[in-house]
Amino acid sequence: MSQVHEAPVDGSADAGQRPLRLKGLTKEYATFTAVKSLDLEVPQGAFFALLGPSGCGKTTTLRMVAGLETPTSGTIHLGDTEVTYEKPYKRPVNTVFQNYALFPHLDITKNVAFGLERRGVKDIKKQVDDMLELVELTSQAHKKPTQMSGGQQQRVALARALINKPEVLLLDEPLGALDLKLRRGMQLELKRIQTEVGLTFVHVTHDQEEAMTMADTIAVMNGGVIEQMGAPNELYENPQTTFVANFLGQSNLISGDIEGREGNHVKVRVQGALASIPVDRAHSESGQGWLGIRPEKVLMAPAGEPIDAPGDVITGGHVTDVSFVGVSTQYLVKMPWGQDLMVFEQNTGARPIIPVGTKVDVSWQPEFAFLLDASQDVNAGIEED
DSSP, rough: OOOOOOOOOOOOOTTTTTTEEEEEEEEOOOSSSEEEEEEEETTTTTTEEEEEEETHHHHHHHHHHHHHSSSSEEEEEETTTOOOOOOGGGGGEEEOOOOOHHHHTHHHHHHHHHHHHHHTTOOOOOHHHHHHHHHHOGGGGTOOGGSOOOHHHHHHHHHHHHTOOOSSEEESSTTSSSSSHHHHHHHHHHHHHHHHOOOOOEEESSSSHHHHOOOOEEEEETEEEEEEEEHHHHHHSSSSSSHHHHHEEEEEEEEEEEEEETTTTEEEETEEEEEEEEEGGGOOOOEEEEEEEEEGOOEEEESSSOOOOEEEEEEEEEEEEEEESEEEEEEEEOOSSOOEEEEEEOOOOSOOOOTOOOOOEEEEEEGGGGEETTSSSSTTTTTOO
């Protein structure tokens, strides 16, 4: 049975222009709380991602919006209309799941037309043709799902959901079944389609790259709550928690003693060296802290040699591992206090790869660093292989 729910025709004045609002949304089970008093507003027309590891509450949140789970408390609104307890088929919401749930005995045209035919809509040929053109499957219209690739099946599922003209399209790990190369291509396709149709997309994923490639706004979830929400570049460049710093990309987090504010910067004593962090990137101003710097923002040179555009410098490291990954070379540098720092250097050909065992100095520009409270777990958000 298909898991796609047909969106009802809504004649209200603001239909199609309504933000999705979650207020105090909570889902409790017998032994744990999956979602804890979630407050969230998704603007109409946004491509919004709920990002987090397995068990963080993102899929439960999506299922409550779809009507497939009943909240323990809290409300779900579309504009001023509450839909918290509406049946799934009465909500102007459609869901595309990872398994697509296509009808194997129907061709692509019939799969896409299914929702409209079920509601008794007449003269649907142009709508179906337009939708197949949108997802670039016009030439595949008479094939059965089993004759199509995973990426094509994903686009059929998308077309079948979009043709019902939902106000909100929910995407539950929709690319999870695809291989890496196809998944990257489909990320761009999904973004193109969302831009063309202008609908609100809410996309659940555990894949950081997927969220950052497609979403206008990302909410990073952990343990049933939102750790941080914002544009992808904001979350990546200025994480506010160790979980976000580690889960969204990779970070070097170095222990330091915060010496206080000096003008527009906070000064931190890091293993004997003095570092500066801009005030708007310092999320603690006293006591101990974690100075964070992304690996690609760290500059490195053999000990004593000049570093391009040096900022805050720490000496005394040595290279313990070198990995060539095509566009960049990834180094591990053992620092005097025993910590390994990650350094990613683009392979521009400006200099040869630095071999293992080389003594090096590292540096970074203060404007790229961030500062977090030392009470947070330094390993939060690091996924185990």
